Amino acid sequence: MVVVMHAAATEAQVSDVADRVTGAGGEAFISRGESRTIIGLIGDLDHFGDLGLDGMPGVDHTVRISTPYKLVSRDHHPDRSTVWLGHGDIRTPIGPGVLTVMAGPCAVETDEQTLQAAQLARQLGATVLRGGAYKPRTSPYAFQGLGPAGLQILADVRSEIGLPIVTEVVDAADVEIVAEYADMLQIGTRNMANFALLQAAGSAGKPVLLKRGMSATIEEWLMAAEYVAQRGNLDIVLCERGIRTFETATRNTLDIAAVPVAQALSHLPVVVDPSHSGGRKELVEPLSRAAVAVGADGLLVDVHPHPELARVDGAQALAAEDLVGMTESLHLMASLVGRSYSAPSA
Numbered sequence: 001m002v003v004v005m006h007a008a009a010t011e012a013q014v015s016d017v018a019d020r021v022t023g024a025g026g027e028a029f030i031s032r033g034e035s036r037t038i039i040g041l042i043g044d045l046d047h048f049g050d051l052g053l054d055g056m057p058g059v060d061h062t063v064r065i066s067t068p069y070k071l072v073s074r075d076h077h078p079d080r081s082t083v084w085l086g087h088g089d090i091r092t093p094i095g096p097g098v099l100t101v102m103a104g105p106c107a108v109e110t111d112e113q114t115l116q117a118a119q120l121a122r123q124l125g126a127t128v129l130r131g132g133a134y135k136p137r138t139s140p141y142a143f144q145g146l147g148p149a150g151l152q153i154l155a156d157v158r159s160e161i162g163l164p165i166v167t168e169v170v171d172a173a174d175v176e177i178v179a180e181y182a183d184m185l186q187i188g189t190r191n192m193a194n195f196a197l198l199q200a201a202g203s204a205g206k207p208v209l210l211k212r213g214m215s216a217t218i219e220e221w222l223m224a225a226e227y228v229a230q231r232g233n234l235d236i237v238l239c240e241r242g243i244r245t246f247e248t249a250t251r252n253t254l255d256i257a258a259v260p261v262a263q264a265l266s267h268l269p270v271v272v273d274p275s276h277s278g279g280r281k282e283l284v285e286p287l288s289r290a291a292v293a294v295g296a297d298g299l300l301v302d303v304h305p306h307p308e309l310a311r312v313d314g315a316q317a318l319a320a321e322d323l324v325g326m327t328e329s330l331h332l333m334a335s336l337v338g339r340s341y342s343a344p345s346a
Helices: 011-023 111-123 148-161 172-181 195-202 218-229 258-265 274-278 281-293 320-337
Strands: 002-005 027-032 037-042 059-063 083-087 090-094 100-104 128-130 165-168 184-187 208-211 236-240 270-272 298-302
Touching: 002 011, 011 027, 011 037, 090 100, 100 111, 111 128, 111 148, 111 320, 128 148, 148 165, 148 172, 165 172, 172 184, 172 195, 184 195, 195 208, 195 218, 208 218, 218 236, 218 258, 236 258, 258 270, 270 281, 274 281, 274 298, 281 298, 281 320
Parallel strands: 100 128, 100 298, 128 165, 165 184, 184 208, 208 236, 236 270, 270 298
Antiparallel strands: 002 037, 002 059, 027 037, 083 090
16 A cells, blocks of 8 residues: 655654554555655555545545555556756756756766766767766676766766766665765666665665666566665666667667556656667667657767777767767657757757
């Protein structure tokens, strides 16, 4: 069962509902989003029905939900959510009506490289800067990222370029320091089922970008989001980044159907990573067109000033000469599906 609070509900009213539930032997998990607070209940549902929760001050309504992912389910939240990043003058939405482009280098390498990549991101119409300071790699000998030094570079570039930043966190022990710098925490495909990390990220007070595990079903992906939501955070964006199949012609197989399916099951925004799914830069533009066509709320794109010198995933990174065709495609597709897109016309 889920209790949906009025948008204007006070903290005292939220606490009163939670206290009534716990006093009756149940558990109450409070999750706060941009526009509403939801309380997920665990325990005897028939008993909860006798508590008079619907009539309590601040309660909008209660819903019985059959899916295991109660807080992120569309059942209690028929309108799709918008997640806002940043603060003050640096604010950007991810959700219905907007095509949000998040772009930047897969890995932060130097101050100059990150600034140049951020400038390319702006040319692409990105309103969020992505960049990895921590890099979980298949090989233990591959570049693992600059760590805290990379976070500082991202923060410096944010101050200069004016874009909120999303960066990956790979260990629960690092959540606190990454949250000090980042506007959004990314959970990568290899960590989608790292439940301690999901819980720590959910408690950090920052929006979370949750990539689908390369071998995960959509239900498992949504259950991972539920781990974040259960720790009080409904500001979650799902990212389809390709799954592992028998096909070897691409780095991964972009499950384009996952976008409308996840949007039908959950109120959370869904974005697509065409860079990691295709693995080659010539696939990024067509995969992006496909993603926008099926209703993706945004894209996560790799750009690099010198892809041939990139320490991570240079083959999939767009360079300056690739941006004109990409922006033309995104302008066309965004207009066809009725979404706003901020890049200047070529």
